[in-house]
Amino acid sequence: MRIYALAVYLFLYIPIGIIALFSFNAGRHASQFQGFSTQWYGKALTNPFVMDALSTSLIVALSSAVLATLFGTMAAMALQSVHGRMRLAFDALIYIAVMVPGIVIGIATLIALVSVFDWLNPLLAAIWPVADAAPQLSLGYGSLIAAHGLFAMALVIIIVRARMAGMDRSLIEASADLGATPWGTFRQVTLPQIFPGILAGFLLAFTFSFDDFIIAFFVAGSQTTLPVYVFSSIRRGVTPEINAIGTMVLTVSLIMLIAAQAILQRGRKAG
Amino acid sequence: MQRQDLRTWLFLAPAGAWFLCMLVLPLIVVFVFSFGERGAAGGYVPAFTVENFLNLGARWAAFKNTLILAPLGTLSCLLIAYPLAYFLALRTSSRWRTVLLILVIVPFWTSILIRSYAWIYLLGGQGIPSLLNALGLGNPRLINTPFAVLVGIVYGYLPLMVFPIYVALERLDKRLLEASSDLGSPPWRSFLQVTLPLSMPGVATGCMLVFILLMGEFLIPAMLGGGKVFFIGNALVDLFLQSRNWAFGSAVAVALVLVMLVTVAAYLRFTRRWAGGREDVSLM
Numbered sequence: 001m002r003i004y005a006l007a008v009y010l011f012l013y014i015p016i017g018i019i020a021l022f023s024f025n026a027g028r029h030a031s032q033f034q035g036f037s038t039q040w041y042g043k044a045l046t047n048p049f050v051m052d053a054l055s056t057s058l059i060v061a062l063s064s065a066v067l068a069t070l071f072g073t074m075a076a077m078a079l080q081s082v083h084g085r086m087r088l089a090f091d092a093l094i095y096i097a098v099m100v101p102g103i104v105i106g107i108a109t110l111i112a113l114v115s116v117f118d119w120l121n122p123l124l125a126a127i128w129p130v131a132d133a134a135p136q137l138s139l140g141y142g143s144l145i146a147a148h149g150l151f152a153m154a155l156v157i158i159i160v161r162a163r164m165a166g167m168d169r170s171l172i173e174a175s176a177d178l179g180a181t182p183w184g185t186f187r188q189v190t191l192p193q194i195f196p197g198i199l200a201g202f203l204l205a206f207t208f209s210f211d212d213f214i215i216a217f218f219v220a221g222s223q224t225t226l227p228v229y230v231f232s233s234i235r236r237g238v239t240p241e242i243n244a245i246g247t248m249v250l251t252v253s254l255i256m257l258i259a260a261q262a263i264l265q266r267g268r269k270a271g
Numbered sequence: 272m273q274r275q276d277l278r279t280w281l282f283l284a285p286a287g288a289w290f291l292c293m294l295v296l297p298l299i300v301v302f303v304f305s306f307g308e309r310g311a312a313g314g315y316v317p318a319f320t321v322e323n324f325l326n327l328g329a330r331w332a333a334f335k336n337t338l339i340l341a342p343l344g345t346l347s348c349l350l351i352a353y354p355l356a357y358f359l360a361l362r363t364s365s366r367w368r369t370v371l372l373i374l375v376i377v378p379f380w381t382s383i384l385i386r387s388y389a390w391i392y393l394l395g396g397q398g399i400p401s402l403l404n405a406l407g408l409g410n411p412r413l414i415n416t417p418f419a420v421l422v423g424i425v426y427g428y429l430p431l432m433v434f435p436i437y438v439a440l441e442r443l444d445k446r447l448l449e450a451s452s453d454l455g456s457p458p459w460r461s462f463l464q465v466t467l468p469l470s471m472p473g474v475a476t477g478c479m480l481v482f483i484l485l486m487g488e489f490l491i492p493a494m495l496g497g498g499k500v501f502f503i504g505n506a507l508v509d510l511f512l513q514s515r516n517w518a519f520g521s522a523v524a525v526a527l528v529l530v531m532l533v534t535v536a537a538y539l540r541f542t543r544r545w546a547g548g549r550e551d552v553s554l555m
Contacts, residue, residue, distance in 0.1 A: 005358045005371075008351065008429075012378050015389035015426070022392070029397070071285040078282035081275070090283070093290045100298070101487020101531075103504045104524050107511050108297030111304060111315070111521070150293040153286060182278075204380070211382040214489055214504075218511070227384050234388055234494065238395065246385040253381045261373055 016250060023243035040244040050245060053229035060141065060216075060225060061209035064148040069202040072156030077190075079157070080164065097154035106218035109147045113139060113219065139221025147219045148212060152205030159204070163197030196263045203260040207253045305521035313515025323522030330523055333506035336492075340417065340502070341485040344424035345432075345478050351425060352432035352477065357466075359433070360440035372437065379430035387423050387494040394419050394495070415497030423491040428484065432477040439473025440466070472542055479538040483531050503527050 023041070027034030044050050079090060097105075117137040128134035167190075175185040213227035220228055226249065233242055308318040327334070359371055378386065393399055394413040404410040413419055443466065451461040489504030496505075503523065510520035 001354070001358050001362055004354055008355050009374065011426070012375070012429070015393055016378070016381075016386065018392060019385065019389045071289065074282040075286035078279045081279055082283070086283075090287070090290075093294060096298075097290065097294055099483065099531075099535075100294075100528065101484065101504070103487045103489050103507055104301070104528060105294075105297070107507060107520065107524055108301045109293060110511065111517055112297035112300040115300060115315070146289070146293050150289060153289060157286070207380055211380075211384070213382075213384045217508075227382065230384060230388070231490075234391065238388075238391060242388065243392075246382075246388060249382050249385055254377065257377050257380050265369075 019243050020247045020250070022240060023247040025240055025243075028240050040240040041248075044241050044244045044248070047241070049224075049229060050226075050241075053224045053226045056141075056144075056223050057210055057226040060144045060148060061206045063141075064145045064152050064209045065202050065205040067145070068149045068152035068156050068205045069198060072153040072201065072205075073160050073194075073198050075153075076157045076160040076164065079161070094154045094157055097150055098158070102151075102212070102214040105147065105151070106215045109143065109215070110139070110218040113143055139219055140223050143219040143221060144216060144223065144225070147215050148209040151212075151215075152208055155204055155208065156198070156201035159201040160194055160197045163194045167193050196266065200260040200264045203256045203263075207256045207260075210256075211249070211253055301521045301524050304518055305525045307518040307521070309516045309518050313517070315517040318518075323519045324526070326519060327522065327526055330503075330506045333501055333503045333523075334526075336500060337486060337488075337502045337504075340420060340424070340492075340500070341482055341488075344421055344428070344485050345482045347421060347425050348428050348432040348481050349474065349478060352429055353436055353474070356433045356436035356440055356473075360437050360443070361445075372434075375430050375433050379428075383427050383490055384494075386427060387491055390419065390423050390426065390495055394422070414495065415499050417496070417500050419495040420492050420500045423495040424485060424488070427491060428481045431480050431484070435476035435480070436470060436473040439470040439476075443469050475538060475542050479534060482534055486527060486531055486534075 021033065024036050024038065025033050026037035026039070075090070079087065082090070117139075121134075121137055124137070125132075125134040171189050171193075172185055175189045176182075180188070211227065212225075213231055216225045216228050217231070226245070230242060230245055230249075233239070304315050305323055306319050306321065308316045308320065308322075310316045355375070359368060359375075363371060391414060396414070400410050400413055447465050447469070448461055451465050452458070456464070487504055488502050489508055492500050492502045492505055493508075503526075507520055507523055507527075510516050510523060
């Protein structure tokens with residue numbers, strides 16, 4: 001039984017380990033390790049296309065995670081006092097957002113936005129005061145942030161709600177009885193209790209956006225995120241540079257995940 | 272009361288608007304477009320026809336591959352995940368359990384793109400085949416085969432299968448197993464008559480989650496199947512980004528979602544047969 005478990009763990013981690021190992025390979029041959037070198041990291045980090053894609057990915061992940069955490073937490077709190085049909089509708093939307101495959105979300109967002117833009121752009125041009133200077137709506141940062149923010153928001157709502165379910169309601173009542181304003185109660189009682197959930201939600205939202213390929217593939221427009229860049233370079237051939245980028249991407253998500261887990265675990269003990 | 276209501280609405284408004292604009296509206300557009308026609312230069316022309324749905328057979332190969340490899344992948348995940356979940360739930364000390372469990376879940380949250388890429392590396396010509404060749408075991412072609420896609424599927428979705436089964440086994444009342452062995456059942460019999468039936472809700476949840484996600488898979492077949500083993504997801508990418516046939520592509524997407532809904536309905540029927548069949552499974 002132990003040997004079996006060990007084999008499964010090796011299966012899960014050896015492929016990742018090999019990528020990490022060969023990212024430090026001095027040679028470019030894929031089957032033999034020819035000495036330690038960080039040259040591929042240097043190559044990746046001075047490649048303007050990689051750096052461009054990385055900055056797009058970071059901007060999109062940060063913006064969508066911040067917005068999703070803010071609006072998701074607000075919604076999770078409000079949903080506590082909402083019942084009946086409205087509650088059912090929100091639950092259904094959260095469920096759909098999580099369950100519908102990314103590829104369907106991607107194409108649906110693509111054709112919906114392109115259709116809306118095709119309809120709005122002539123309208124904007126017609127009403128714009130300066131001739132030929134009207135802004136052209138198109139796919140790019142906005143659509144990436146909006147599409148990633150959707151899934152991320154569903155994620156934040158689920159996590160913050162789970163955290164609230166384990167919260168001691170009597171503390172809130174006590175605070176109100178003692179004359180605290182709603183804002184005071186929120187800041188001093190509710191927020192400290194749900195904060196681990198909010199932070200973990202933010203980290204997961206960021207990780208999701210940073211790692212997502214399929215939605216970005218459809219809605220990125222003229223922008224390129226890091227996963228989209230990696231996908232198209234893999235199509236052109238396997239290079240040690242991709243190993244270095246892959247190792248960095250994995251490291252970023254691993255740090256985020258371990259932080260999220262640690263926060264949730266500690267929150268569970270304290271709460 | 273009035274003020275409280277207003278605040279609730281204000282707090283819900285941004286999330287609600289976001290769901291409406293980025294989820295409800297796009298899904299409605301796909302549904303409407305699926306009854307439309309392809310424009311001369313691609314894109315969409317409004318129409319009302321069911322021709323797209325009658326034409327679904329043109330992409331039968333993609334549906335066939337998905338409907339063969341998705342259940343096969345789900346089954347492979349189940350067979351590999353069950354013993355591991357069993358080990359984690361019933362054969363580890365609580366000190367190690369959390370760490371081991373986190374180690375299973377963490378890969379699921381890391382980039383599936385990079386993890387599939389790792390297998391291109393391992394299964395490609397300079398990876399395992401060259402190793403086998405050096406050992407004199409021939410030089411089999413592994414990459415761009417259904418086998419490679421299956422390996423990628425198991426690698427990608429194993430964590431998702433382990434977790435619900437673990438939760439079901441962990442909640443299992445251990446006294447039932449003691450009673451069974453006190454009454455003279457050999458371990459294999461206790462397993463078949465107590466453990467296995469009681470873990471079925473977890474098995475059903477894991478299978479449904481993996482199957483549903485596999486139905487919409489694009490990346491694994493694209494990377495490890497090399498255009499030879501393609502899923503509905505790959506057909507969708509081709510229809511939307513290459514041939515720009517939005518109407519037909521929308522019909523394929525609607526068909527995909529319908530197949531998934533049927534799966535979920537079957538799952539709900541299936542789990543309702545178990546006492547307390549509702550399982551709340553979170554992945555974090």
